[in-house]
Amino acid sequence: MPAPAGPHRPEPLRHSALVRVTHWLTFAAFVALLVTGGEIVISHPRFYWGETGNDLTRPLFSLHIPASRDMVPTGYGYTLPDQNGWSRYLHFEAAWVLVFTALVYGIWGLVTGHFRRNLLPEAGTRTPRAYGERIAKYLRRAPADAGEARSYNVLQRTAYLGVIFILFPLIIATGLALSPSFNSVFPALVDGLGGRQSARTLHFFVTLLLVLFLVVHVAMVALGGFRSRMRAMIAGRSSARSRAAAAATASVPAASSAVLSEERP
Amino acid sequence: MSPMTRRKLIAGGVVAAAGVSGLGAADRIARRYGLIPPDHGGLYGPGETLTYAAQRLLTRHTLAREFPRSMISKTPFANETAPPGDAFKRSLTLAFTDWRLTVDGLVEHPLSLSLSDLRSLPTHNQITEVVCEEGWSYVAEWIGTPLTSVLNLARPLPQVRYIAYFSIQPDWWESIDMADALHPQTFLTLGMNDGDLPVGFGGPLRLRLPRQLGYKSLKYVTRLTATDTMKPFGKGLGSSEPENGYAWYAGI
Numbered sequence: 001m002p003a004p005a006g007p008h009r010p011e012p013l014r015h016s017a018l019v020r021v022t023h024w025l026t027f028a029a030f031v032a033l034l035v036t037g038g039e040i041v042i043s044h045p046r047f048y049w050g051e052t053g054n055d056l057t058r059p060l061f062s063l064h065i066p067a068s069r070d071m072v073p074t075g076y077g078y079t080l081p082d083q084n085g086w087s088r089y090l091h092f093e094a095a096w097v098l099v100f101t102a103l104v105y106g107i108w109g110l111v112t113g114h115f116r117r118n119l120l121p122e123a124g125t126r127t128p129r130a131y132g133e134r135i136a137k138y139l140r141r142a143p144a145d146a147g148e149a150r151s152y153n154v155l156q157r158t159a160y161l162g163v164i165f166i167l168f169p170l171i172i173a174t175g176l177a178l179s180p181s182f183n184s185v186f187p188a189l190v191d192g193l194g195g196r197q198s199a200r201t202l203h204f205f206v207t208l209l210l211v212l213f214l215v216v217h218v219a220m221v222a223l224g225g226f227r228s229r230m231r232a233m234i235a236g237r238s239s240a241r242s243r244a245a246a247a248a249t250a251s252v253p254a255a256s257s258a259v260l261s262e263e264r265p
Numbered sequence: 266m267s268p269m270t271r272r273k274l275i276a277g278g279v280v281a282a283a284g285v286s287g288l289g290a291a292d293r294i295a296r297r298y299g300l301i302p303p304d305h306g307g308l309y310g311p312g313e314t315l316t317y318a319a320q321r322l323l324t325r326h327t328l329a330r331e332f333p334r335s336m337i338s339k340t341p342f343a344n345e346t347a348p349p350g351d352a353f354k355r356s357l358t359l360a361f362t363d364w365r366l367t368v369d370g371l372v373e374h375p376l377s378l379s380l381s382d383l384r385s386l387p388t389h390n391q392i393t394e395v396v397c398e399e400g401w402s403y404v405a406e407w408i409g410t411p412l413t414s415v416l417n418l419a420r421p422l423p424q425v426r427y428i429a430y431f432s433i434q435p436d437w438w439e440s441i442d443m444a445d446a447l448h449p450q451t452f453l454t455l456g457m458n459d460g461d462l463p464v465g466f467g468g469p470l471r472l473r474l475p476r477q478l479g480y481k482s483l484k485y486v487t488r489l490t491a492t493d494t495m496k497p498f499g500k501g502l503g504s505s506e507p508e509n510g511y512a513w514y515a516g517i
Contacts, residue, residue: 044400051332052394054401056340069399071345084398085510086309092517093312180396181320181476181516184327191330196394196402 011239012150014232019114022105023233025097030210032094037207039087042080043068047204051195060201095175102168109164118152119161125154144224163213167206174203299426299442303495303503304513317514324516325444329475332392337458338403341395343465346434346484353433353485361469366415366453370429370490373420380469383453386410391450393475395482398515405466407473408456412489413447421491429498430472431488439483439504440495440513441474450475453486478515480506 015023045063046053053059055071066076068083109115124130134155145153152160176182177190177199193199221229228238295301300318304310349357356364361380368376390408412428421428429440445451451474455462462468467484474481495503503513 040398040400044397046401048401051336052338052402052404054338054340054342054397054403056342057338072399088398089309089313089510089512092316092512093309096312096315179320179517180329180394180478181324181327184329184476185323187330196396200400 011237013236014150014238015236017236018105018108020233020236022101025101026105029094029098029101030214032090033098034207034211036087036091036094039068039083040091041204042066043082043084044072045074046072047201048197049194049201050197053197095172098168099172102172106164115161115164119157119164121154121157130154131158159213159216163210167210167213171203171206171210174199174206178203302512302514303427303440303501304507313512313514316512316517320514320516321442321444324476326448327476329393329450332394332404334392334406336404337392337406341403341405341458341466342401343463344397344479346465347437349464350434356433357464364469364487366470366487366489368415368419368489368491370492371422371425372491373422374418376415376419378415380455383410383415383455383470386414389452390456391452391475393450393473395475395479397479398511406458407452407454408459409452409454409473411449412451412453412472413449415453415489416446416491419489419491424493425491426493427491427495427503429490429492429495429504430483430486431490432483433485433487436505437483437485438498439472439481439506440492440498441477441481445474445476448474448476476516478517480511481515 041063042065045065045067046055046059047061047063048057049060055073062074065074066078066080067074068080070079109119121130131154134153138155173189174193176186177193178196183190183196190196190199193202225238232238295314295318298321300321301314302317305314364380366376366378366383368378387410388408389411390406392404392406394402394404396402416428425443427440427442428446429438431438441451451472454467454471454473455469457463457466457468462471467473467482470486471482471484472486492498495501499505500508502508506515507513
């Protein structure tokens, strides 16, 4: 969005350094997890429910794709190259990056009030009516409210909170439930998810929801102005002109935590 | 340079120095307590080391889930293996009466045991799940003797850190650390679901450990070696799996 970054009023920082760094670390880890997870799935593109399931069991559903192992019945007469080795190594390494990033971001967000201030839907907007009105506005493709230039609306807040506090914890929990060694420590997790194969199927479904979020997120960024939004998430501010202003404000010992909200009109 | 940026630089330097010395200390502790896997090198080494160290701190003595008899899979799946070699085929024609399990390396009493020797050792059973890295699984009852009963006879020396185990099939071998070797659910498995262990499932002798993925449960075991380092074996990565690109530690 074209922010009025005049000489007397430098454009405020839109995303703090911590948000920007953790955003891109999460993105890198997510892409690595998605690609390698896909590679692992094609070695057995069948999903089951309950504790067990294998080539001789009826699946809950199958992906209609060829497999990278020749014992799996897929209906295809050929086998894809097997990429599981490095995919598994990278999957778990990227999972560590994701977990550490989530810990830093999560603790920071709680301590600084980032979640409460910037992501929790504001008082008065936590009503079906407020959601309905914002959805209608999107459907009409109405321009964003003035306040939305610097603050998330109720739908954005809900989506981000859902991803941060529901989908990411779920993807980590369902992933951990696939570790036979972890299950020897906390068997209640895999049992609570309905068994090992249920956990694997849920891991896949949660992945689909995260991909859905990614697609909508990127689409909204594109609709909202791809260059300015990308610049905001990389450099902190939407407009290139404010770089000098940014340097001027950098020496002010402002808590970088209060970024989104403090400057709200 | 403004005072603020200088202060930031100094603070950053202190944090970086603390981080580096912290990593150094972590490395020393990890080595002392055996938290570094043999395949700790390369691009994926840090992730693999974190996984193994975390699991070793969490799971030294924990037990894999055991299931009620009613949950034994009606359709267990024998994964494909390389076609049997001549040594295996010869033994098969003799109904495995000539099968030997040798125990060597850093032990007080090297052993050579027949299958009936193994059957005379304390026999245990467990109903546990086989979990393949591909994603499928099944539950079966496994009958055998805990690896500890053989190790108790052979008496590994105090410096032993790994038990390497070898299949009769060429270039197929594995190793586990002592936490897994001494674990009560690590079995030299001779039977499955009340019968002899079928060839497809690793018969006549499979080393099974239910806290790791199926590929650590090596089929057709003929040799155990106690060692203080995996460096002299193969490429020194701990087993034949890392040489094919798979992690040595498969508890995930």
